[in-house]
Amino acid sequence: MKIIIADDHAVVRSGFMHILNFQEDMEVVATAADGLEAYDLVAKHRPDIVLMDLSMPPGESGMIATSKIKEDFPETKVIILTMYDDEEYLFHVLKQGASGYVLKKSPEEELFHAIRTVYEGGTYIHPEMATSLVKEFLEPGAEVVETDxxxxxxxxxxxxxxxxxxxxxxxxxxxxxxxxxxxxxxxxxxxxxxxxxxxxxxxxxxxxxxxxxxx
Missing domain, CATH: 1.10.10.10 (Winged helix-like DNA-binding domain superfamily/Winged helix DNA-binding domain)
Structure with a gap:
């Protein structure tokens, strides 16, 4: 699997690149410091997966980049890799076309599993967030939330x-x-x-x- 990592912190990019390249079925072909650079690298390398951070100041955000990548390169899957364990962010990025949502605090085995799941055509959401979403929408008597x-x-x-x-x-x-x-x-x-x-x-x-x- 060809992978691009987009994160505004060089240390984070280097760390994830190291652990992913250690996997026999994964190769990080490029890294980006913001969403705009990520888009350009996707156009160049046509990767299978992009690991996308949400917040990359002062550059283009991951949410905007995800939308652009999915519109122009639908064959590339995007997994959001972020510190934000907020359902509101989850809703928005899924609507923009992301196929996965993983928290940076997760163990590396979860990240590997998410990448392989998305590569095979599935969707991966961090378990705690998936559970809270199910409870919010399926609990009897739950209040209807107006569209923001x-x-x-x-x-x-x-x-x-x-x-x-x-x-x-x-x-x-x-x-x-x-x-x-x-x-x-x-x-x-x-x-x-x-x-x-x-x-x-x-x-x-x-x-x-x-x-x-x-x-």
Whole structure:
């Protein structure tokens, strides 16, 4: 199996590369420091599996990269490898096309099992998170949860939102994302409308609540 590792920490990339290359059926063909680099490497190597971190500041997040990779290279499977044991993240990445969700605190045997399961066409979710999901949706009398407007945001809006919350101006955001200032303003307006927010402090509060300032 050809594997690419995407993580913003060099030590983490090196560590996972070492343990994976020790497996007879696995080979790490490249590593990336953010989602954009991961996309480029997938285009170049066409791997079977990408191990994708969610938070890779200041580069492109794993959630956005997963969506782009699955859209353009559907044969490549993505496994999210993250510290976030939050069902909210799990929902979003599965909707973006991820085939697995493994916590970094998991033993390496679990990671090997997840990779082989996904490679063979299955889906792997960390057991604790899978159990909580089943309980949430299948318990008798469970409350119906309304759809969070967060789920309606586009990939570009997910890029713009944390940058606005961090205090970057329109011009700075435009330069960072290689778009025009008018486009940034349009994205901000749609964000405020979709999320029913009235001002920037509310947007910052929303970003903090959804842990977007780490993206």
């Amino acid at each position: 407007p967060f789920e309606l945001l586009t990939n570009r809006e997910l890029e713009v939102l944390p940058l606005v919350a961090k205090g970057y101006g329109n011009k700075e955001i435009a330069e960072m994302l290689h778009i025009s200032v008018k486009t940034v303003e349009a994205h901000k307006a749609r964000l405020m409308d979709k999320l029913n927010l009235k001002n920037k402090p509310q947007l910052v509060e929303y970003a903090l609540k959804h842990k977007l300032l780490n993206f």
